[in-house]
Amino acid sequence: MAATVASVKTLPFLSRLTRHWRVPVNALEEAGAQADGELVRLSMGPFRPYLVTHPDHVQHVxxxxxxxxxxxxxxxDPLAPLVGQGILSDGDNWAESRRILQPLFTARYVNSLAERMAESIDRSIDEVIVPGPPLDIAKTMSAIVHPMIVRLFFGEKISVADMNRLGPAYDVAVTANAIRHLLPFVPDRVPLPGDRAFRRAIRTVDEVIYRRIEQVRTQEQDGDDVVSRLCQARRDDAGPDGDRRIRDDMxxxxxxxxxxxxxVLTWVWPALHAHPEAAARVYEEVERVVGDAPVSVSHLPDLTYLRMFVSEVLRLYPPAWMLPRKALATDVVGGVTIEAGSTVILSPYLTQRLPQFWDRPLTxxxxxxxxxxxxxxxxxxxxxxxxxxxxCLGQALFMMEAPLLIAGILRRFRPVVHSDGPVSPQLASSLRPPAGLTMALYPIRRP
Ligand code: HEM
Structure with missing residues (x-):
């Protein structure tokens, strides 16, 4: 395969990362601005991944x-001990998992869950939100989202104790060794901060999941939660390998x-705070469509502006800010030869801010x-x-869950976010607002 372009620009990146080590997305943003949609290499010493942001090139990959x-x-690779060899891998294992999981997340199935989900969200809002004092936004969102997803995935029979262990363990597992993602040339045998916490978190996650798989295998097979449906799909594969595959997919x-x-739901509140005009339209719509009644599925089609608001949050703050891939064979992308074995980095964060494709991209x-x-x-x-x-298999689920949750809060409260200036992301494998960001929720007084 002949390269059609002799050279590709290489941008210094390690120095940028060192400068922005607390907020690495800023280093990527600087590099993205310099690349301006062109395919470039990021120099990190011996490691020089390709940065691919132009939508044509993204489509190719x-x-x-x-x-x-x-x-x-x-x-x-750093996440492999956590996510294993299932839906987040590639090749035959991924294809088999996708074949089993895809039917679980059809729009029809998601719609069938909607009413139950609306009730669960409403109940959690009642339990979790204390009006008035500062609430940690991320913890509050997690306390509402987590029980709902856990019930959907694990069924009603998971114990409260297990549910309460799972949330924090996952949180540690996806954040503890984030530094490894940025230093992929450091071998596993060299300890880095967070390694031990990462391993401990995996042990907790495994204990909870295997216990639930065993319960389903031995006691019931016909639930409509994800673990029951995976056990049904792998009924003929009930040994340790089958259990391992279910665990990996879960x-x-x-x-x-x-x-x-x-x-994403954590970003919504600083976004409302920073954009009062858009916030006023969201509040007006929720008041008009939902009023003070519990949010139900019948309200969703009329929450048009809220959906637009959430999409704009997803554009400016996509949780997956960096998606690396490895090229198996040499290929040409946008006229640039990518050698076999190279790392290619996609970034929804950068692509969604490209001025060639977005008018006033930072607005x-x-x-x-x-x-x-x-x-x-x-x-x-x-x-x-x-x-x-x-x-993503969960797109329809998220686009239903988000308006249910946001409108569920806004029909009863108005938020005041405690922040003096723009809120910037912190270091984590997903693009998160800084830990500890708080808001107060004040009850709406209606005549
Ligand atoms: C705002 C919420 C969400 C966002 C932004 C999001 C984003 C993504 C992204 C970027 C990927 C691709 C990762 C990659 O290949 O590198 C992905 C894959 C995936 N997502 Fe989501 N996701 C969200 C919610 C969910 C939910 C609620 C579920 C639950 C079912 C889910 C399940 C999955 C699965 C199973 C995959 C792997 C698909 C495959 O590789 O075949 N996601 N998601």
Whole structure:
């Protein structure tokens, strides 16, 4: 395969990372601004991944020649002990998991869960929210999202004690060794901060999940939660290997689904705070459509502006800010030769801020997602859930859950976020607001 471009720009990156070690997405943002949609290499000493941001190039990696770009190497290897060999891997194991899991998350199935989900959210809001004093936003969102996803995945029979252990363990597992994602050339035998906490968290996660698998295998098989349906699908494979595959799929889905959902829902509040005009439209819509009644599925079609608002949050703050892939064979992307074995980094964060594809890219403007406004857009310019064969299985679930939760809070409270200036992300495998960001929720007084 002949390269059609002799040289590709290489940008210094290690020095940028050192400068921005607390907020590495800033280092990526600087590099992205310099790359301006072109394919470039990021120099990190011996490690020089390709940064791919132009939607045409992203399409090539995610769809056109997708089997050549696998989830191995940087980012994925440090997470491998957690997510195992299932839906977050590649090749035959991934294909088998996808075949089993895809039917679980059809829009029809998700709609069938909606009423139950609405009730669960309403109950959690009652239990979790104390009006008035400062509430840690991330912890509050997690306390509402987590029980709902755990029940959906593990069924009603999971004990409260197990549920309460699972949440924090996952949280530690996805954040503890984040530094390894940025230093992929450091071998596993060299200890890094967070390694021990990471291993401890995995032990906790495994204990809880294997216990639940055993329970389903021995006591019941016909629930409609995810673990029961996985046990049904693998009924003929009830040994340790089968259990291991169920465990891998449960972990691979549970982690990304709770972490991403909580993260986006945490960004919603500083976004409302920073954009009072958009916030006023959200409040007006929730008041008009929902009023003070519990939010139900019948309200969802009319919460149009809220959905646009959430999409704009997903554009500016996609939890998956960096998605690395490894090239199996040499390939040409955008005229640049990518050698076999190279790492390619996709970044929804950068692609969704490219001025060539987004008018006033740094301006928060939900109108971009008004019905009809999306028609001229490149299909690969907006990819919070990515695209192609690996497209997120939880997209429909999230787009139902988010308005239920936000409207569920806003029908009763008005938020005041405690922040003096712009809120910037912290170091984690997903793009999170800084830990400890708080808000107060004040009850709405209606006549
Ligand atoms: C705002 C919420 C969410 C966002 C932004 C999000 C984003 C993503 C992204 C970017 C990927 C691709 C990862 C990669 O291949 O590198 C992905 C995959 C996936 N997501 Fe989500 N996700 C969200 C919620 C959920 C939920 C609620 C579920 C629960 C079912 C879920 C399940 C999955 C699964 C199973 C995959 C792997 C699909 C495959 O590789 O075949 N996600 N998600």
């Amino acid at each position: 995610l769809t056109t020649n997708q089997p050549n770009f696998v989830r191995e190497g940087m980012f994925w 972990v691979a889905m549970h982690g990304p689904s709770t972490d991403t959902t909580t993260t 928060f403007d939900p109108e971009r997602f008004a019905p009809g406004n999306e028609s001229g857009r490149h299909r690969y310019a907006f990819l919070p859930f990515i695209a192609g064969p690996h497209v």
